[in-house]
Amino acid sequence: MKTKTILLPAAGLAFLAAFSVACGKDHGSPASSAAPPKWTIGVSQCNLGEPWRVQMNQDIRSAAEGHPEIKVIYKDSQNDSLRQRSQIEEYASAGVDLIIVSPKEAAPLTAPIAAAYRQGIPVIVLDRRVLGTEYTCFIGADNVRIGKAAGHWALRKLGGSGKIVELEGLMTSTPGQDRHAGFREGIEGSGLEIVFEADMKWLEPDARREMESALSRFPRIDLVYAHNDPGAHGAFLAAQAAGREKDILFVGIDGLPHEGQVYVKRGILAASFEYPTGGREAVETALKILSGEAVPREITLSSRVYTPENVEAGGEWLRDN
Amino acid sequence: MNLGISPKSRVSRLFRSPSFRALAALALVIAIGCVFNAEGTFFRWHTHRDMLRHISVFGILACGMTLVIITSGIDLAVGSVLGLSAVLFSLFSLQLGWPAWLAVPTCLTAGAACGLTSGGLIARFKIQPFIATLAMMVFARGLAKWVSGGRKISTAVQLADGSFEYREAPGVFRILGSKLFGGNIAVVTLIFLACALVCYVLLARLRLGRQLFAIGGNEEAARLSGVPVSAAKLLAYGLCGLLSAAAGICHAVQEQQGDPEAGAGYELTAIAIVVIGGTSMLGGKGGMGLTLNGAMAIGYLEKILSLNAVGEATRLMLTGLIIVGAVLFQKHRK
Known part of the structure; x- marks a missing residue:
């Protein structure tokens, strides 16, 4: 009994400590000693279990590195449409300036994406499509x-x-x-x-x-x-x-x-x-949208043969x- | 099954023995292979050699699973520990250049530590095996992804400027991934057979084996008759973790890389192998010979479906039916 009474709070403390370290690491903004970022971009990735999608986030990250005016937040839906749905709703209610989403499936994610779009948040849909036209731009390969x-x-x-x-x-x-x-x-x-x-x-x-x-x-x-x-x-x-x-x-x-x-x-x-993952193109398009330039509704990525x-x-x- | 012979007759006893039933399931699968032989491909030795190579990793997992299931437990973490060990082994030997004598024991220790942790939670804190190992399954997978950064660890090492440098795979990768005796048997198959032999001796000949059976039969009775229940369980899960790590090394050398996603879902195949073999999920009954049989049956089944290029949908349905068939067939025994 005695060990349990000590163990429980200890475990709780350890968990909290680990959690705060992990969160600090995940949301760490790109080291910006200069002006604070002007815009926040929320990225919702459907599954980071695939190397190709890890690469997509990597491409977004390296494209965003040269732009101190944007801050990028990443979320991973772990291959779960409903989790991704709530991530988009979280971004919308947090009032981010732009959402980049690589949706897991079209049907369950069309509604939350459309809702964010109607709320005035530009949405870039990457790689997989959603239904209808209530998004700002689709980027994908064929x-x-x-x-x-x-x-x-x-x-x-x-x-x-x-x-x-x-x-x-x-x-x-x-x-x-x-x-x-x-x-x-x-x-x-x-x-x-x-x-x-x-x-x-x-x-x-x-x-x-x-x-x-x-x-x-x-x-x-x-x-x-x-x-x-x-x-x-x-x-x-x-x-x-x-x-x-x-x-x-x-x-x-x-x-x-x-x-x-x-x-x-x-x-x-x-x-x-x-x-192609389209990660770099997504950041370029996002910067255009945020600075008020017009972008095409659909961008088809060209690919290379090695x-x-x-x-x-x-x-x-x-x-x- | 009533064959109309007096129950004491030898034939009847033979039909009722678990080993016979397990062999019969295997024979049935092989018979299917003989019928659907894909233009005679099934009769060539290399088909069987490839089947044995493919099933080895699952078989090693099933060896550990057998130990745990005999105590009426379960280990859902074997697939994740496999992934973790594959990543660690690739990291150590492909990228950090550790010698084999250091990399192999370190990986095995890491696997054993995972198993011992699950075992500790089960034996000391009385958490149900399903839940404790479920937690370890999730944790070990996360650890594998964290260690690898979500990427496969291969012979391509990324340099500071983003370009890649290719390293030659070290000797241990080539040796473990090769075949012996004129290319007739894969080294990983020999590792599987060695693991099976060790587990067989442990279960059939050593005191620990008898203790595991006793715990699975009736844990309370075992405790009252002086079996060190906690220690024995701890060892069973620890060995299961160690064997999972060994399977992870075998997986990495065959793929020539460490994939953090490796082994996802493998725990189910390992459980299926044990159950088809005839070891009881309730514990207390079973053995390594049965598991070896089960491994061959599953291996041949997959090979036959693959040789005949059977579609995925049909494959899944057939596998389900055959698992149920094999288990029903065994249920008749006393």
């Missing part, structure tokens, strides 16, 4: 276009015929569906044949397992098209274990600096197609074709 570019690239690289394994991202998600549809469109009517396709749910261990199955079944595979770079990396490891990695080209999507681009530089992937030849030079922009 997965179908990227998938199609990957298809065209495969066509050129393989010279019109070959056997392909497609490792799909979660096929109940729109990026998975779009990257699939775009690629199919890109290779349509050619001699390229998809001999094996499997849903690896964006996960590297699953991609490796599926690729092992493909390798056991097919003595000849010319190219692996994975819907993300970790998937392509997993496929490479499976092929390497079977001693067949030299016969196969591996293509992935996302092109993150510490992931896809690294795999290309190390000769693991033959190509990685960038799926190959061993161009990766050191920063990749090559995709042309529409």
Whole structure:
């Protein structure tokens, strides 16, 4: 009993201390010895469990660094639409000057975003759409276009015929569906044949397992098209274990600096197609809105392809074709 | 199951033995594989080798899970501890350049510490295992993300100016990630088998094993007959944490990186392996042989579905049905 009476308040104190340290770290404004920031921007990120979204916040952070006039607050919804909804409501009632939101899903988040917008707070929607038009600006990339570019690239690289394994991202998600549809469109009517396709749910261990199955079944595979770079990396490891990695080209999507681009530089992937986060563009657009400039309602980000030849030079922009 | 033979006959006893039932479930899955053999791919050795490699990480988790479930407990934190250990191991050996003799024990110690903490909460403060390990599951995942900064830890090391430098993966990564005996068996599979052997000896031959069974059978009776219940539970959870950390190292060497999200949901597969094997969730009954069987059954099931490129929706439904089928089949035994 005695230990408990001491332990409880002690635990409480420890928790409070840890909490205040953690909060101090999270909301620490960019060290500004000069004038206090003029504007506050609230960022609501739907899930920081994905490296790509960590990168998006990173891009926002580094773009905001050079602008002492703005202060950026970050919140992570941990893949929960309702939590994200309350974050947007919190930003609206706190009266931030602008909201940048990368929504988890369209339907549950349309209403709170529209409410903030009607209240006079500009809202920039990043990467995933909401329903209707009650927001200031949408910034995102086009997965179908990227998938199609990957298809065209495969066509050129393989010279019109070959056997392909497609490792799909979660096929109940729109990026998975779009990257699939775009690629199919890109290779349509050619001699390229998809001999094996499997849903690896964006996960590297699953991609490796599926690729092992493909390798056991097919003595000849010319190219692996994975819907993300970790998937392509997993496929490479499976092929390497079977001693067949030299016969196969591996293509992935996302092109993150510490992931896809690294795999290309190390000769693991033959190509990685960038799926831009739009973090930098969001901050640039936010600054325009805050200083009263007009911005387009929709900004489609262009993306780059990284190959061993161009990766050191920063990749090559995709042309529409 | 009544076969119309007198209950004392040998055949009947054989049919009722848990090991036989577990083997029968495995045989059923293998039979399915023989039918749906994907143009004969199922009959090639490398299919089986790859299955064993893939199931090894889950199998190591299931070894620890077996110890805990036998005490009628549960450890939900195994997947998160795996992730934490994968991140720590990659950080130490890929980025900080620690030698293997330092990195491996440090990771194992970290895993054991997580397990001991859960065990302490359960044994000393009488928190239910489900809740204590749920808390550890969330905490360890958070720790993994904090240590890694939310990014995968790989051989690409970011320099101060933002550019990347590539380091060669150290020897321990190559050795643990390779295959032995003419490429016929993965090193991680051997690690899994070694873990299984150690747990088998512990459960079947050592005093601690008997104590764990006694606690699972009836904790109060065990206490009254002089079993050091708290110490034994603490050890069971500590070993489970240690094995999870070992699984984390195996995961990292196979992926050549430490992913802070690694192992999410793996605790459910580990529990499924133990249960399909035939170890009772109520505790007091089961064993490592059964878990080994369960691991093979789950491994073959996933392999067969993958070889035949079965769609995700069908896969999930089939897995659910087969788990229920296997458990129902075992329920008939006394």
